[in-house]
Amino acid sequence: MASISVITQDGNLTNDLRVHLAQAEDLANASEIPLQLCFQRQSIGFRSAIALKLAAHSHQPPQTIAQAYLARLTAPTPQSDSKHRTATAVFTYEAIATPQGWLEFFLMPTEIGRWLDQILQRENLIFPQLPSDLLFSCHYLQQRFQDLSCLATDYTTDTPQWNFEKTLLPAWEQALLEAIARCALGSFHRSPKPHFFAALEQTLWEVQRRCPLFYFLRENPTQGHHYWQWFAYLAQFLAHYLPQLEN
Numbered sequence: 001m002a003s004i005s006v007i008t009q010d011g012n013l014t015n016d017l018r019v020h021l022a023q024a025e026d027l028a029n030a031s032e033i034p035l036q037l038c039f040q041r042q043s044i045g046f047r048s049a050i051a052l053k054l055a056a057h058s059h060q061p062p063q064t065i066a067q068a069y070l071a072r073l074t075a076p077t078p079q080s081d082s083k084h085r086t087a088t089a090v091f092t093y094e095a096i097a098t099p100q101g102w103l104e105f106f107l108m109p110t111e112i113g114r115w116l117d118q119i120l121q122r123e124n125l126i127f128p129q130l131p132s133d134l135l136f137s138c139h140y141l142q143q144r145f146q147d148l149s150c151l152a153t154d155y156t157t158d159t160p161q162w163n164f165e166k167t168l169l170p171a172w173e174q175a176l177l178e179a180i181a182r183c184a185l186g187s188f189h190r191s192p193k194p195h196f197f198a199a200l201e202q203t204l205w206e207v208q209r210r211c212p213l214f215y216f217l218r219e220n221p222t223q224g225h226h227y228w229q230w231f232a233y234l235a236q237f238l239a240h241y242l243p244q245l246e247n
Helices: 013-024 050-055 062-074 078-086 109-121 132-155 171-186 194-210 213-219 221-241
Strands: 002-007 036-038 045-048 090-097 103-107
Touching (some): 002 013, 002 062, 013 045, 013 062, 013 103, 036 171, 050 062, 062 090, 062 103, 090 109, 109 221, 132 194, 132 213, 132 221, 171 194, 171 221
Antiparallel strands (some): 002 090, 036 045, 045 103
């Protein structure tokens, strides 16, 4: 399995992965790299059509270009090794060159929780302009998750913790990762998209219906602590990324 490590600041996976891809091709402008979120597999992923773009001006097929590009990305260099040793936030991706010529990158399971925690440290956020009913619903859910997290604290003497290493995420949890990624990464733009938060709100209602927190705290504590971490996290995420309710 091929993998790459990318230095990431402020949790901006899209921007820093794009810069990393540009450096492998010696492109001065990272905006030339086409990159989009990809959720065809579990985790948080991205796909790039850079090989397809380069193939338009080459006699080589996209798959050959993608494989060569991937080889450059995964080849160790003294300069990159030095940067990674001194960087405070490095995220590792599984890297794939598809037969169609796409490059795909998926955060390793052990990195997902680290990234979720990192995006809570952001400052000077630009808040989305949300309809009042959507904003009220999101704030209700924020309080709901906070209350459930506090209830879990009374239920056990342990502490919540991430565990994304399990082999299969339930559909609601993968949908939750996708919704958070779209909201958090979209918030790096000047105008965060309200429809991302509308999709997140629908996902959160599904989470509270589907998440078997207290069953797992009793029957499978490892997963119970993971779901408990989700509840505590969602309360923090909503408090951090939402504008306040007006009186």
